[in-house]
Amino acid sequence: MSNTPNSPKKILLSGVFGPFGVDDEFGRKENIMELFHNQVTREQGEASFRSHHRSFGLYFLAENLDGDITVLDFPSRKAFEAELRKGYDIVGLSFIAPNFKKAQAMAAAVRRLSPSSQIVLGGHGTAIEGIEKLIDHDHIIRGEGIRPFRRLLGQNADAPIVHPILPSTEQSYVFGLPIPGDSGNLLVPGVGCVNGCAFCCTTHFFGKQSVNFFSSGKELFETACRIADARGSEEFFVMDENFLKDRTRAMEFLGEMERTGRYFDELHIFSSAEAILAFGLDNMVRLGVSFVWVGVESSSPTGNYEKNAGIDATQLVNDLRDRGILVLASGILCQEHHTPANIQRDIDFMVGLNADFVQFMLLSPMPTTTLFKRHQELGLLREDLPFEEWHGQKELCYRHPAFPGDAPAVTLKGAFRKDFEVNSSSAYRVIETTWRGYQRLLNLPVRDSLLNFRLLKIGSRLRRWSPMLAVVASHAVNDLERTRALELRAKIDAALGGSLKSRAIGLAARAIAAAWVLRLRVLGDGLQPKQIRTHYPATVRRVQAAVLTMPCHRKPAAQCPQAAVAMVTGESC
Ligand code: B12
Ligand code: SF4
Structure with missing residues (x-):
């Protein structure tokens, strides 16, 4: 505890406790703490992509609040x-x-073990109706958390937001091999989305707006430079629900790349189809987008949203892959109009997109959404279903006569499996897309320096990934995948020259993959994220850290300690 009224507050910011993805008093086995293995490549066995992501919101808060702060990510109880x-x-x-249940137990533990601590609740769980009565607390902050938390501490809410310097992903593997390339940086331009799709938590939680952390594409670019310099990586996972929707910002970001000649190697983004088309696919190549997550949602207008109106998703996916851009297409199953008879049409449509990755999710009316309100009015919400089951992977959280009990889980499993068997592993598709993009760039009649840079980068990505084809072939789901992998390997070898080195890497990779399969068989496929404890020291050191992390155009403050303090605390100097 801080011992004088003026000493900095001691603040603990914590995510919920593990273990994750196990059936226990607090959680469910479906609720594993992995993006791809849980929601995307989950039925692809040893070919599933494995990785962990930190609870980024906590680090944003820690970086931007004054106090002696500790972040505890993935703790045990x-x-x-x-x-x-x-x-x-x-x-x-x-x-x-x-x-929810974990947060409830943690708040109770605070009251028991540290009764003088104040409890502040934040994050999407605070959207649960009546949360005030369900979890012991002193304050609840809904929506964007930095500015209101600063206000709570008596700080200047509108001081500039400092972006934490973090890896986007940790412990990334496929076939037990490290995913080729570096771990990439996290870049969060802001939270929320303006599109307001009825089912979507993030748009509703942030008031159907984009709450930006930076004022312009230029400022975002400068922040990205600073992060890349600090981490020594030119790759970014851009965690913005709809990065290309703000076309002006994205064009300005691209403009800064072109102006300064700092091109960055890769951007992984989320964007809706209409925003992608408005920004332009060739602009995406110039921007360095190598992965895009697109909500395709449904084959029919009945189950779809304004963002996809009039868009041919199959064509879009194909055009993106032709440009070497990996596509993750997501679709919503067990919608109100679905029946066991017609749902297969949507599954086949999603599989037919032949995207690199497919996410199937169950329609879930999460609190605050328009969908939640509609289901509430219609009396469809499953109030009997405890919140630990509201994860969209097993049972529906609304009453749907055609999909009772575990029927949605069976449908989901079948859909993921079909995508795997028809389109082969995502590892195969990633290499195929990279090959397609490489060829396209190579054969462009005219390339400026930016496109030459992109060609260089996609070529080296292809070299890094292609030895994996030996592993894909030996662990293929069926003959179709084996044949595809061998044919693609022959084409790439012919173009790049299959070196002895790449064959040796392929052999070593096969040995590691065999050991990985054994590990999965013996120990099961659960991977728990490692606990991460980060201490952000109080005032003086924090001010220094903030000065160091200021974007370039604010650098003059770095030469003036008082101005720097003022920028952080909001006082005049
Ligand atoms: C990264 C991520 C994950 C990571 C986990 C990260 C982690 N360590 O927990 C992975 C991929 C593993 C994951 C898994 C799941 N996720 Co997830 N995930 C996200 C994602 C894409 C980004 C979150 C993020 O970092 N945003 C950037 C930061 C800066 O924003 P933020 O977290 O919202 O934080 C801000 C505010 O919320 C607030 N805030 C946050 N925490 C706190 C704390 C305090 C004290 C205060 C004051 C404020 C505050 O302030 C922050 C700054 O403004 C969001 C969607 C999205 N774009 O937000 C979904 C999301 C959070 N996930 C969701 C879900 C449902 C899941 C899964 C159940 C999915 C599934 N079916 O398996 C699992 C659950 C796993 C588990 N056991 O917990 C839902 C939550 C819905 C809800 N209403 O509760 C979201 C919103 C996606 C969606 N649209 O449905 N997820
Ligand atoms: S476009 Fe995507 S992020 Fe935006 S509201 Fe719709 S589903 Fe949510």
């Missing part, structure tokens, strides 16, 4: 309780709806 005994003025808990 015991570790969280041990941390509480160290004495904190404030404990901030971040949780989502399926982790």
Whole structure:
């Protein structure tokens, strides 16, 4: 605890405790803490992409609040309780709806073990109706958290937002091999989305707006430069629900790349189809987009949204892949109009897109959404279903006579499996798309320096990934995939020259993959994220850190400690 009224507040910011993805008093086995293995490549066995992502919101808060701050990510229950005994003025808990019970137990632990601490609840779980009565707390902050938390601490809410320097992904593997390329940086331009799709939590939680952390594409670009310099990586996972929707910002970002000659190697983004088309696919290539997550949602207008009106999704996916851009297409199953008879049409449509990755999710009316309100009015919400089951992977959280009990889980499993068997593993598709993009760029009649850079980068990506084809062939789901992998390998070898080195890498990779399969068989396929504890020291050191992390155009403040303090605290100097 801070011992004088003026000493900095001791603040603990914690995510919920593990273990994750196991059936216990607090959670469910479907709720694993992995993006791809849980929601995308989950039925692809040893070919599934494995990775962990930190609870980024906590680091954003820590970087931007004044105080002596500790972030505890993926703690065990015991570790969280041990941390509480160290004495904190404030404990901030971040949780989502399926982790409701964990947050409830953590708040109770705060009251028991550190009764003088104030509890601040934040994150998507705070959208649960009546949360005030369900979890013990002193403050609840809904929506964007930095500015209101600053206000709560008596700080200047509108001081510039400092972006934390973090890897986007940790422990990334496929076939037990590290995913080729570096770990990439996290870049969060802001939270929320303006599109307002009825089912979507993120648009509703942030008031159907984009809450930007930076004022322009230029400022975002400068932030990206600073992050890339600090981490020594030119790749970014851009965590913005709809990055290309703000076309002006994205064009300005591209303009800065062109002006400064700093092109960045790769951007992984989320964007809706209409925003992609408005921005332009060739502009995406110039921008360095190598992966895009697109919500295709449904084959029919009945189950779809304004963002996809009049768009031929199959064509779009094909055009993106032709340009070497990996596509993750997501679709929604067990919608109100679905029946066991017609749902297959949507599954086949999604499979027929032949995207690199497909996400199938169950229609889930999450709190605050328009869909939730509609289902509430119609009396369809499953109030009997505890929140740990509201994860969209097993049962529906609304009453649908055609999909009772575990029927949605069976449908999901079948859909993922079909995509795998028809389109082969995502690892194969990634290499195929990279090959297509490489050829296209190589054969362009005219390339400027930016496109030459893109050709260089996609060529080296192809070299890094192609030895994986030996592993894909030996672990193929069926003969079709084996043949595809061998044919593609022959084409790439013919073009790039199959070196002895790449054959040796292929052999070593096969040995590692065999060991990985054994590991999965013996120990099961659960991977728990490692606990990460990060300490953000109080005032003086924090101010220095903030100065160092300021975007380039604010650098003059770095030469003036008072101006720097003023920028962080909001006081005049
Ligand atoms: C990264 C991510 C993950 C990572 C996990 C990260 C982690 N360590 O927890 C992975 C991929 C593993 C994952 C898994 C799941 N996720 Co997820 N995930 C996201 C995603 C894409 C980004 C979150 C993020 O980092 N955003 C950037 C940061 C800066 O924003 P933020 O987290 O919202 O934080 C801001 C505010 O919310 C607030 N805030 C956050 N925490 C706190 C705490 C305090 C004290 C305060 C004051 C404020 C505050 O302030 C922050 C700054 O403004 C979001 C969608 C999205 N774009 O937001 C979904 C999302 C959070 N996930 C969701 C879901 C449902 C799941 C899964 C259940 C999916 C599934 N079916 O398996 C699992 C659950 C896993 C588990 N056991 O917990 C839902 C939550 C819905 C809800 N209403 O609760 C979301 C919103 C996606 C969606 N649209 O449905 N997820
Ligand atoms: S476009 Fe995507 S992020 Fe935006 S509201 Fe619709 S589903 Fe949500």
